Amino acid sequence: MLDDFVVRAALAGVGVALAAAPLGCFVVWRRMAYFGDATSHAALLGVALALSLDLPIFGGVLVVALAMALIVSGLTGRTVSTDALLGVLAHGALAIGLVAVSVLPNQRVDLSAYLFGEILAVTKTDLAVIWGGAAVSVALLVWRWQALLSATLSPDLATASGVNPKREQLILTLALALTVAVALKVVGALLIAAMLIIPAAAARPFSRSPETMAIMAAILATVSALAGLAASFVFDTPTGPSIVTVAAILFALSAGLAPLLRR
Amino acid sequence: MSLISTNNLKLVLGGQIVLDGVSIAIERGEIVTIVGPNGSGKSSLLRALIGALKPAGGSITRAEGLRIGYVPQKLQIDATLPLTVQGFLNLPRRQDRAIVTSALNRAGVPDLAKRQMADLSGGQFQRVLLARALLNTPDILILDEATQGLDQPGAAAFYHQIEDVRRDMGCAVVMVSHDLHVVMAASDRVLCLNGHVCCEGTPEIVADAPEYRALFGTGTQGALALYRHEHTHSHDHTHKHEAP
Numbered sequence: 472m473l474d475d476f477v478v479r480a481a482l483a484g485v486g487v488a489l490a491a492a493p494l495g496c497f498v499v500w501r502r503m504a505y506f507g508d509a510t511s512h513a514a515l516l517g518v519a520l521a522l523s524l525d526l527p528i529f530g531g532v533l534v535v536a537l538a539m540a541l542i543v544s545g546l547t548g549r550t551v552s553t554d555a556l557l558g559v560l561a562h563g564a565l566a567i568g569l570v571a572v573s574v575l576p577n578q579r580v581d582l583s584a585y586l587f588g589e590i591l592a593v594t595k596t597d598l599a600v601i602w603g604g605a606a607v608s609v610a611l612l613v614w615r616w617q618a619l620l621s622a623t624l625s626p627d628l629a630t631a632s633g634v635n636p637k638r639e640q641l642i643l644t645l646a647l648a649l650t651v652a653v654a655l656k657v658v659g660a661l662l663i664a665a666m667l668i669i670p671a672a673a674a675r676p677f678s679r680s681p682e683t684m685a686i687m688a689a690i691l692a693t694v695s696a697l698a699g700l701a702a703s704f705v706f707d708t709p710t711g712p713s714i715v716t717v718a719a720i721l722f723a724l725s726a727g728l729a730p731l732l733r734r
Numbered sequence: 735m736s737l738i739s740t741n742n743l744k745l746v747l748g749g750q751i752v753l754d755g756v757s758i759a760i761e762r763g764e765i766v767t768i769v770g771p772n773g774s775g776k777s778s779l780l781r782a783l784i785g786a787l788k789p790a791g792g793s794i795t796r797a798e799g800l801r802i803g804y805v806p807q808k809l810q811i812d813a814t815l816p817l818t819v820q821g822f823l824n825l826p827r828r829q830d831r832a833i834v835t836s837a838l839n840r841a842g843v844p845d846l847a848k849r850q851m852a853d854l855s856g857g858q859f860q861r862v863l864l865a866r867a868l869l870n871t872p873d874i875l876i877l878d879e880a881t882q883g884l885d886q887p888g889a890a891a892f893y894h895q896i897e898d899v900r901r902d903m904g905c906a907v908v909m910v911s912h913d914l915h916v917v918m919a920a921s922d923r924v925l926c927l928n929g930h931v932c933c934e935g936t937p938e939i940v941a942d943a944p945e946y947r948a949l950f951g952t953g954t955q956g957a958l959a960l961y962r963h964e965h966t967h968s969h970d971h972t973h974k975h976e977a978p
Contacts, residue, residue, distance in 0.1 A: 500812050625809050631785070681815060
């Protein structure tokens with residue numbers, strides 16, 4: 472079954488959807504959209520690093536994404552406004568990554584594969600990495616769920632209840648870097664943030680609790696991955712962007728239905 | 735032994751010294767109000783007491799096994815986060831249903847368990863925060879301008895609730911407030927803060943202190959006179975303490 476590239480693509484898409492959606496809920500709740508941007512854009516720099524040092528792409532991306540996530544995470548803890556600074560980091564990382572990949576001496580790199588993903592080229596090894604990474608990321612969130620929610624609501628309140636908000640932030644940072652690293656192959660550096668935020672935002676009107684929102688987001692993300700994959704075959708469109716397009720359509724539908732669902 | 739005490743406490747926030755040389759002690763069952771102008775370090779002191787802010791100098795001593803209930807200044811719950819009152823009270827640890835119900839009762843909002851946090855009024859929201867602080871039957875309740883954004887009757891009703899809680903649970907209360915007359919009336923002791931402890935004592939003593947007058951003028955004298963008048967009779971709590 473895994474010999475069929477379509478099956479591998481579908482499994483890869485679902486794996487990324489399941490990891491990204493619950494994490495994306497936290498990104499939305501904590502208003503950290505730029506956090507996702509900066510970290511996922513840094514993935515390209517990780518690709519350049521991996522290629523130049525002849526390391527596995529996954530490892531290079533994980534290291535650089537983690538470094539970027541830690542930097543951003545440290546900055547957002549400050550009291551000064553960091554909006555512009557986060558923007559600089561997000562776009563700077565992308566630009567520097569593009570330059571770095573293009574000046575690599577020994578090879579012509581297919582840039583679009585890293586920018587938009589190449590889900591149809593997912594190998595069995597990729598699949599193992601994606602599902603392994605996704606499982607660790609989801610396990611981190613499940614394990615720390617209550618504490619993460621407390622720290623999201625109010626760092627001071629969390630502290631008063633014996634939860635260390637800095638530690639929870641670090642957990643999220645780790646999960647984010649891991650998710651970025653596994654999602655690169657599937658949706659590409661430019662659209663990872665979309666897979667984090669759009670399903671979560673689309674799930675909001677149907678949710679009365681954080682848990683249902685995370686589950687709804689995971690369902691919507693999975694539907695987006697499968698429908699996007701199918702659409703890319705039917706319409707002969709690039710797969711990564713097709714997946715995000717379906718997610719965006721689901722969001723539009725959900726936002727349209729939201730007024731009807733209120734109370 | 736005091737529930738919690740600071741010795742020569744120094745707090746630094748963003749490179750600025752906000753408090754220096756603060757030595758205070760909170761005793762079991764007393765209501766202590768901290769007053770002071772904006773930026774005088776009131777909130778920072780409370781955050782240090784709950785352990786959210788590390789001392790840059792001096793020390794904080796807590797009685798062993800001290801249970802603290804904390805009501806923050808304000809809590810912005812993002813509109814994208816769906817959360818019921820019940821769900822909120824079960825963070826970070828799941829609570830017994832009976833404990834949640836009793837905390838909501840004590841806070842004066844018995845019927846809100848199933849409501850969404852985002853749909854609550856300002857007064858209801860603060861009471862839910864109070865209920866949350868009461869979950870672990872605290873030895874000390876710490877409130878940081880808990881009535882910010884409430885109108886005068888709302889604030890008065892809220893402080894009345896605090897007095898009831900103190901009477902029923904016997905916990906000490908430390909609060910920061912700008913509602914000088916309401917708060918002074920309810921306090922055993924007032925602590926006037928402005929980068930350091932300016933003056934402290936019973937409401938009468940603090941209100942007469944030149945340091946306090948220099949900060950707040952004599953404008954609150956009228957309110958305090960009213961307080962003295964109201965409280966010359968026996969303190970039985972069966973009558974209503976409405977704000978003037």
